[in-house]
Amino acid sequence: MLCALAAIPILIAVAVRLSSAVPAGRGPAFLDRITQNGLFVGVTALLVSVPLFLPLTVGVVAGDTVAGEAGLGTLRYLLVAPAGRVRLLLVKYAGAVAFAVTAPLVVALVGAAIGAALFPVGPVTLLSGDSIGAAEALLRLLLIAAYLAVSLMGLSAIGLFMSTLTDVPVGAMASTVVLSVVSQVLDALPQLDWLHPWLFSHYWLDFADLLRQPIAWDSFLTNLLLQGGYIAVFGALAYGRFITKDVLS
């Protein structure tokens, strides 16, 4: 799955390299900057993969955590060991979080690498019009990856809970991915303004705040708080469900 994610920046870079110049202001944001600066491949790839690819892969991994073991019939053997259910749940969640951290990092780094290989690398123009050096730009790219990793942790917790509900891993994966899509659709409806700050996907695209000068940390902190809330709620739900569950398989 990480390979599939890594293919996104490569695809973008090759497509931009082969095609003629992109007119400014068309297509996804930052796409027109790629020819001037390869580092933007990483940003563009992250931007493109936020709505679907990242939640999809994270949903698959998080949905597989418990239900996958149950589906294979290995869950009860895991529970025979004197490790306890809580510990198993924590380890499973840690695995999902590890993937949520790795996935955006892979996209960002592969993007930066392929961009550096195919395009010139130089000072990066921020949204504010200021320019920063390539090293600092790489740091910002890593910050964006960290931002997205935090953003995906709430979804991982939801996936973990879904995974404890069923023995069919595909069901847990699908419902997690569907929930992320539903959340984004709700976020796009202006009639539901009051709900927006509570949707776990609301701040996903606000990583652009890290590309301003000076960095606007507000959205990072709000996002951290929101995702923490989702982890607490769905972690507690998963605990309640998994501890009381009759494990038959």
Added chain:
Amino acid sequence: MTRKWMRWIPAVAAPAVIAAGVLSGSLPASAGDPLPEKTPQQVLLMVAQHGEKSLSGTLEQSSEIGLPDLPTSGSGAGSPETAWLELLTGPHTSRVYLDGPGKARVQVMDKMAERDAVTNGNDLWFYNSKDNTAAHVQLPADAAGRHAARPAAQTPAELADKLLAKLDPGTEVTVGPDTRVAGRAAYNLVLTPKSDISLLASVAIAVDGESGLPLGVQVKARGQSGPAFSVAFSSLKLEAPDASLFTFTPPPGATVKEIPLADHKADAVALPPDARAANAAKRPTVIGTGWESVLEFPAGAITLPNQTPPQTGAPDPATANPLQPGTADPRGARPGAAALLEQAAVAVPGGKLVSTSLVNVLILDDGRVLAGSVPLERLQSAATQR
């Protein structure tokens, strides 16, 4: 069985704790020390005297004036005609940095984009990240000096008195209960029109209790519970921002446009007398007084999107504004603006009406345009008076 239910306690407790946290956070923080009582005059004096020249803060703007939301993405977005309207109608967050009289920077934070205005001494820069364009205006050298000289002409106290005297006949000026803006206790200066027909219900200005800096403005419309327009600091630091913020050099690859500053004196001399008369004829006339005044623009003074613009020397503010995105193709965007007008306007006897909760604009069939913060009937009677 009870043991089993115990396991669900965390699942119930987690949302409960979060809800409690949110509720306690949203409750108005009880102000420790209420601000000392002040009359409107004293508050105005504070505003006039405030010495805060350096600050960095975040401004939140929202409006609920009854216009349709403009598309912020898609093909119709960012056309020159709608850009300035978009700044007024949609919610916006911008960061403001000020340092002394000559240095300022405003960043309008759009989604995945940003619009910047930077002024440092005699240079004024606009930057739009959406199409990577920059515009530069060289301000005349005496602009800064003129700016500095103005406050010296009158003492702040005189200014406050004068302003109050001017406001008094049609306006009730009171100091409402203290508010909190950006975590600071603030006086709430409320201007209420005495007029019965004005669409404006009140204008509230939050004035920082410590420094006298205006922190926010809230405009309320008649018959609307929420504010029709509000702009206020959501965070504020009264210290000098980083000096590097005010040095702007256009980024590599950006399209840079030099905008010459229109020289009014040269303009007046160069124009033939009949052109000057024509210009005068295009100036709006004011009907009525105070809050009930109606602006009347004679036919042809305002170019509507579905008409061809008359050839005038002065640049049309709608197309010359460099802060708006996508100045590249003004003609291609015309249908969008026309459609917008079509969408917002309602046919009424004698013309079309664009109605918002704060302002009514009546576009007559003969080309005249009347605007005012008054009901439609008032606009119509003003139109027939002449």
